[in-house]
Amino acid sequence: MSFKGRHVVSIRDFSRKDIEQILSRANKLLPIAKGEKASDILRNKIMATLFFEPSTRTRLSFESAMLRMGGRTLGFSDPGGTSAKKGETLADTIRMAAAYSDVIVLRHPQEGAAKLASEFSDVPVINAGDGAGQHPTQTLLDLFTIKKEVGKIDGKNIALVGDLKYGRTVHSLAYALSTFKAKLTFVAPPTLQMPEEMVATVKEMGTKPKLVNRIEDVIKTADVIYVTRIQKERFPDPDEYKKVARVYRITPAMLKGAKETMRIMHPLPRVKEISPEVDEMKHAAYFKQAFYGVPTRMALLSAVLGVNS
Amino acid sequence: MKEMKITPIRNGTVIDHIEPGMAMKVVRILGIPEPDTHSTISIAMFVRSKKMGEKDLLKIEDRELRQEEVNKISLIAPNATIIIIKDYNVKKKMRVSIPEVVRGIARCSNPNCITNKDEPLETEFKVENGKDIKLRCLYCERYVADIVESIA
Ligand SMILES: [Zn+2]
Numbered sequence: 174m175s176f177k178g179r180h181v182v183s184i185r186d187f188s189r190k191d192i193e194q195i196l197s198r199a200n201k202l203l204p205i206a207k208g209e210k211a212s213d214i215l216r217n218k219i220m221a222t223l224f225f226e227p228s229t230r231t232r233l234s235f236e237s238a239m240l241r242m243g244g245r246t247l248g249f250s251d252p253g254g255t256s257a258k259k260g261e262t263l264a265d266t267i268r269m270a271a272a273y274s275d276v277i278v279l280r281h282p283q284e285g286a287a288k289l290a291s292e293f294s295d296v297p298v299i300n301a302g303d304g305a306g307q308h309p310t311q312t313l314l315d316l317f318t319i320k321k322e323v324g325k326i327d328g329k330n331i332a333l334v335g336d337l338k339y340g341r342t343v344h345s346l347a348y349a350l351s352t353f354k355a356k357l358t359f360v361a362p363p364t365l366q367m368p369e370e371m372v373a374t375v376k377e378m379g380t381k382p383k384l385v386n387r388i389e390d391v392i393k394t395a396d397v398i399y400v401t402r403i404q405k406e407r408f409p410d411p412d413e414y415k416k417v418a419r420v421y422r423i424t425p426a427m428l429k430g431a432k433e434t435m436r437i438m439h440p441l442p443r444v445k446e447i448s449p450e451v452d453e454m455k456h457a458a459y460f461k462q463a464f465y466g467v468p469t470r471m472a473l474l475s476a477v478l479g480v481n482s
Numbered sequence: 483m484k485e486m487k488i489t490p491i492r493n494g495t496v497i498d499h500i501e502p503g504m505a506m507k508v509v510r511i512l513g514i515p516e517p518d519t520h521s522t523i524s525i526a527m528f529v530r531s532k533k534m535g536e537k538d539l540l541k542i543e544d545r546e547l548r549q550e551e552v553n554k555i556s557l558i559a560p561n562a563t564i565i566i567i568k569d570y571n572v573k574k575k576m577r578v579s580i581p582e583v584v585r586g587i588a589r590c591s592n593p594n595c596i597t598n599k600d601e602p603l604e605t606e607f608k609v610e611n612g613k614d615i616k617l618r619c620l621y622c623e624r625y626v627a628d629i630v631e632s633i634a
Contacts, residue, residue: 183623262601285596285621289603304594306622370625 177479180291181299184309184345189352196317198472199465205241206468213243214480221274222248223266224301225281230441230463231301231310235278238470247274264293271296276478279303297477305341311440312345314469315399316353318462322436323396326353332391334360335401335421335446337367342440343401344371351378358383358391362417365407388421393430398423400439400446423447428456438462489524495547496565497540497555502528504559505538507630511554514542521545534561550587554633556580557615580611588617588632595622 176194180186187195204210220239222232227250236246248270263286270277271294279290280301287300287307302308319326331350333343337359347367350357357380359367366384375382385391391398403421408414422445423437436458439447443459451457475481500508505525515523521543531537538559546566547555555562556578566574586604590597597605597619607617607626617626626632 185623263596263599264602281596282594283596283599284592284594284624285590285619288621289596289601292603303596304622 175479176473176476178297179477180287180294180297181309181473181477182287182291183300183307184312184349187309187349192313192316192349192352195313195469195472195476196320198476199313199317199468200321202242202468202471202475206238206464206471208241212241214475215239215242215244215478218244218276218478218480219274220244220246220248220276220278220474221270222246222250222278222301223270223280224248224250225252225263225279225286227251228280228302231280231466232278234463234466235299235301235470235474238467238474241467242471242475244474248278263289267293267298270294276474299473299477305339307345308342309345310466310470310473311342312349313473314462314466315346315438315440316349317469318438318458318465319397319436321465322458322461323434326350326355329355329396330358330391330394331355331397331399332358332360332388332395333367333399333401334388334391336365336403336407337361337401338365339404339407340401343399344368346399347371347375347382348378351375351380354380356380358385358395360385360388360391362386362421365403365417388423388427392428393432395435396432398435398437400437400443402440402442402444402446418445421446423451425450425454428454431456489522489541490570491522491524491541491543491567492570494521494541494543494545494567496567497542497559498537498563498565499531499534499561500538500540500559501561502534502536502538505540507558508538508540508555508562510630511558511634512542512547512551513634514545519544552576552578553581553584554587557584557609557617557629557633560611560615580609580615583608583620584617588626588629590619590622590624591627591632592619592622592624595619595624597621 205212239246267290277298278301279287281303284304284306286303291298337343405414437456439459505527524541526539528536529539560580562578564576584607588607606620610616
């Protein structure tokens, strides 16, 4: 299916084939993303970044992607001085932005905002995170990272670790990994384990996830350990939080016995989930992962704008 | 002596084969009695039924249901039969059917969902018809916590 003009709202709108198409496009664009090769395939195209809540990392990644392909960007990074603050509906803001640009990148605190935007925009809308909702470009860049760093996704042992209950990003990732028949293990304290609905969904898709609560249980077999942030606010008892944060912290000692090729990922920013000594180990893939956001977003932008890579 | 459980109606709607115990919820989502109307409403609960063992039954005088209301009923009483009565006779009899998607009739229970803000949209839910009927918001993708609350 052609991507031209298509909105990118939820990873659930992507078939496995769609995802593969984007990942292979991202791979071709890698030298341009690194700045080794110049490109102007998006010359004369304008990307509007509408960030109704700040997310510097995501915004810079999108802007870098656009600029690397010779496009231009405009927008705002927090709604402070905009008419949205004066009570304008999101629908109206989107209509306006669609008139000024060729593609809209939207970050919004309310869940479902991207779907709403897609209904009022004549140009493609890319969801850059809507509240606790979907963040499909994060999922795509996670998949791209696994593919680049581990070689393939099918059949690999992938452990998702940390807050699996509230982290919607990790739900989207679990969903996408299931379409690739990865072997999933969900590692979390019982109170933060993957919601039953999500477990049921991935089972329906044909994967049989294992649910464990100790990282030690997956160290030897994992090809990827995907670590997410455990938020203090989730714990009514601060001592309980400290205990969990200690048990779920990745340290070099903990990684003894891991496969040489095992890679650790994290959507960043990390707080205490991964000790800084791990950064120097060959297992650390999280900074590369952040970089892979650029080629992945380049692939999406060029695809929805109907430009051949 | 034979007891008359529920009086026949002249004009209006009978909703039969409601899941036992659910009649009051149907009353609630239909918003009856409407203010300033004094038409008879009869509610029978846990009536013996050959087909269902037990069932609830509702008779509403002088009221025909709109399609939207029939859709709502299907979500909480999927086996219901709707009978339209005219001059004591059955004018029309139909089974409810569960729609795949419901638009505009339900509210999302997620307070942070964009559908609960002042935007020009119609809510949209996918109906998942498993052991229980579940509504999944097509905007925030979350499940509605309480269907009756959401459609009343
Ligand atoms: Zn919703």
